[in-house]
Amino acid sequence: xxxxxxxxxxxxxxxxxxxxxxxxxxxxxxxxxxxxxxxxxxxxxxxxxxxxxxxxxxxxxxxxxxxxxxxxxxxxxxxxxxxxxxxxxxxxxxxxxxxxxxxxxxxxxxxxxxxxxxxxxxxxxxxxxxxxxxxxxxxxxxxxxxxxxxxxxxxxxxxxxxxxxxxxxxxxxxxxxxxxxxxxxxxxxxxxxxxxxxxxxxxxxxxxxxxxxxxxxxxxxxxxxxxxxxxxxxxxxxxxxxxxxxxxxxxxxxxxxxxxxxxxxxxxxxxxxxxxxxxxxxxxxxxxxxxxxxxxxxxxxxxxxxxxxxxxxxxxxxxxxxxxxxxxxxxxxxxxxxxxxxxxxxxxxxxxxxxxxxxxxxxxxxxxxxxxxxxxxxxxxx
Ligand code: B12
Ligand code: SF4
Ligand code: SF4
Numbered sequence: 001x002x003x004x005x006x007x008x009x010x011x012x013x014x015x016x017x018x019x020x021x022x023x024x025x026x027x028x029x030x031x032x033x034x035x036x037x038x039x040x041x042x043x044x045x046x047x048x049x050x051x052x053x054x055x056x057x058x059x060x061x062x063x064x065x066x067x068x069x070x071x072x073x074x075x076x077x078x079x080x081x082x083x084x085x086x087x088x089x090x091x092x093x094x095x096x097x098x099x100x101x102x103x104x105x106x107x108x109x110x111x112x113x114x115x116x117x118x119x120x121x122x123x124x125x126x127x128x129x130x131x132x133x134x135x136x137x138x139x140x141x142x143x144x145x146x147x148x149x150x151x152x153x154x155x156x157x158x159x160x161x162x163x164x165x166x167x168x169x170x171x172x173x174x175x176x177x178x179x180x181x182x183x184x185x186x187x188x189x190x191x192x193x194x195x196x197x198x199x200x201x202x203x204x205x206x207x208x209x210x211x212x213x214x215x216x217x218x219x220x221x222x223x224x225x226x227x228x229x230x231x232x233x234x235x236x237x238x239x240x241x242x243x244x245x246x247x248x249x250x251x252x253x254x255x256x257x258x259x260x261x262x263x264x265x266x267x268x269x270x271x272x273x274x275x276x277x278x279x280x281x282x283x284x285x286x287x288x289x290x291x292x293x294x295x296x297x298x299x300x301x302x303x304x305x306x307x308x309x310x311x312x313x314x315x316x317x318x319x320x321x322x323x324x325x326x327x328x329x330x331x332x333x334x335x336x337x338x339x340x341x342x343x344x345x346x347x348x349x350x351x352x353x354x355x356x357x358x359x360x361x362x363x364x365x366x367x368x369x370x371x372x373x374x375x376x377x378x379x380x381x382x
Contacts, residue, residue, distance in 0.1 A: 065122045065154040065210075066200075068187025069218040072107040072114040078182045079105035085250065092253040092263065096176050104179050110213040111168040116220075118212040119180070119187035120155055121198075122147050125206040125296055129304040135312040135355035137347040140258070140281030141206055144306025146329045148173050151210030162214050173210035180209040188221025191228045194248040195236035195285035201226060204292035229291060236285035241274040245285060257282040261343050264333045266372060269382070272346050279310060279343040280330055312351075313358055315344040338369045345370065349377030 079101045085091045086098050097104035107117045124147050155171040162169040172178040181198040184190040190198035190207075197205035230248075237245045244255035253259040260267040261280045275282075286292055315323060320337030332339055345359050362374035376382070 065120045065151060066189060066203075067158075068119050068184065068189040068221045070117045070119065070183060070186035070188070070223070071220050072110070072117050072213055074108055075105040075179060075182045078179050081250075082179070085253075089254065090250065090252045092259055093265070094253060094259065097179050099176055103177055105182075107178065107183070107211075107213045110172075110177070111170050111215055113168065113215040114213050116214050116216055116218045117183045117187065118155075118158065118214065118218070119183040119189055120151055120158075120210045120212070121184055121189055121200055121203065121207045122150050122154075122210075123203045123207050123295065123299070125204065125292065125299050126302050126306055127300055127304045129306070129308045132309055132311070135348060135351060135358060136277065136309045137279030137312050137315070137344055138277045139279065139308055139310060140283045141286075141308075142208055143280060143327075143330055144308050147208035148210070148329065151208060155210050155212045158212055159214075162212075162216055165216070167214050167216040169212055169214040169216070171210065171212050174208070178211045178213070180211055183211045184209050185226075186221070186223050188223050188225055191226045192249060193236065193289065193291070194230045194234070195240075195245055195289065196249060196251045197286060197289070199229060199289070199291045201229065201291070202295065204295040205286050205289060206292055206295070233290065235288040235290070239284050239288040241284065242271060257284075262331050262333065262339070264339065266342075266369075267346065269376075272376065273350065273382075275343075275346055276350050277347050279312070279315070279340070279347050280327075310344075312344045312348050312355070316341055316358055316362075336369075338367065342369050342373045345373035345377050349373070349379075349382075 082091075082098050082101050082105065091098055103109065108114050124142055124145070126141070126144065151173045152171065155173065159169040159171050172180075174180065181190070181192065181196075184198045184200070185192060190200045193199045193205060195205070198207070198209060199205045200207055234248075237248060240255075242255040242257060244252045244257075246252070255271075257271065257275055257278060258281045260271050261275070261278065261282070267275070318326070318337070320341070323337035323340050324332055324335050327340060330340075341362075345362065348356055348359050356377050359374040359377035362370045363378055365371040365374065
């Protein structure tokens with residue numbers, strides 16, 4: 001049995017069983033292959049006498065998912081921040097967690113007798129596959145695969161094991177019911193960056209987050225153990241092409257490229273131009289962040305798997321239904337594939353002239369989503 005070293009304090013403890021580790025242990029975990037403490041540390045579970053929970057932690061380990069635990073007390077500051085953003089027009093027309101802050105900021109109401117928020121993060125950084133020839137668009141790293149499926153499976157097993165022990169437990173992964181970053185911060189896994197990302201020392205911000213809320217009592221992490229790590233750095237603020245982070249720690253969705261790729265609204269020209277070859281999301285404020293550079297070096301040897309690039313002609317040729325089905329991991333308003341096609345037309349218009357003729361079939365369309373984007377792509381006076 002290998003226990004955690006002195007730098008590897010368990011951050012969560014369920015009925016006396018360690019389930020995760022604090023930030024000092026996150027360096028090079030799991031897929032990075034250089035794990036000095038995280039996988040070994042989880043061996044503290046062996047021989048502690050609670051078979052189902054031991055099995056649960058072993059499953060988590062297999063999935064390369066890190067867990068932390070926090071008290072299920074209300075997220076008072078985050079609720080205020082959310083309401084403030086909506087009131088100041090910084091939330092655009094999004095719903096998500098702002099639809100019901102009385103739910104998303106209140107884990108204590110998620111299950112009867114809620115005691116604990118278990119936050120799970122999974123690292124997603126992988127080397128960028130070579131850009132194919134032809135008309136291509138770029139996807140954000142979190143969409144190269146489906147980290148949420150990994151989290152759902154891992155936390156689903158945790159939930160099942162907790163339920164088998166007679167506990168109540170509910171899982172929310174990237175759902176509107178819970179502000180995931182706050183769970184991760186309170187669980188001692190991350191700090192909040194000026195780009196608003198949850199940044200885990202040793203993993204960076206290229207990490208997806210999932211949440212489980214339970215009536216089981218766990219020892220809470222100390223969130224102050226993960227220090228706010230931005231200091232005087234302003235790289236993300238300077239790099240954001242549209243000024244969406246001009247107020248540090250607060251994102252103005254009206255200016256955020258990521259928002260516009262998943263909005264029903266037509267992007268104003270400066271936003272459309274700034275999108276470049278992005279057909280969904282934006283990683284600029286993470287790519288420049290120094291907290292991602294070390295993890296990227298450590299993970300550079302991983303296979304270049306995942307769908308980093310999409311063929312714009314294939315997106316435009318697919319039926320709307322096929323396109324949404326193929327990209328089920330992406331949030332698409334109303335599950336309407338035309339929004340993805342619109343994004344492809346915008347990228348086409350921003351790309352080399354030789355490919356823009358692909359927009360022609362849509363140019364005469366009176367479809368209010370596709371027509372304007374196609375005509376923009378074909379315009380020479382921009
Ligand atoms: C709405 C939403 C968006 C919106 C708005 C994002 C935003 N910054 O608020 C849009 C569509 C723009 C978006 C974009 C992206 N998103 Co998003 N999104 C969400 C969603 C559904 C809710 C977020 C939320 O409730 N925000 C509420 C506000 C109040 O929180 P916040 O800005 O995150 O603030 C946190 C801290 O900054 C801090 N805080 C708040 N105010 C202040 C003020 C000060 C002074 C300080 C110090 C701290 C502080 O408290 C909050 C909680 O800890 C979550 C999923 C979920 N259910 O939680 C995913 C989520 C946040 N998104 C995620 C991702 C991956 C992205 C993108 C990277 C995708 C992409 N590549 O395009 C971008 C990143 C853009 C960016 N810089 O944030 C991940 C983030 C993972 C991580 N490591 O942080 C999440 C958690 C999904 C998940 N479960 O994995 N997203
Ligand atoms: S995701 Fe892109 S547009 Fe949005 S804040 Fe970050 S850099 Fe700016
Ligand atoms: S780029 Fe700099 S300021 Fe922005 S989140 Fe990273 S460390 Fe913080």
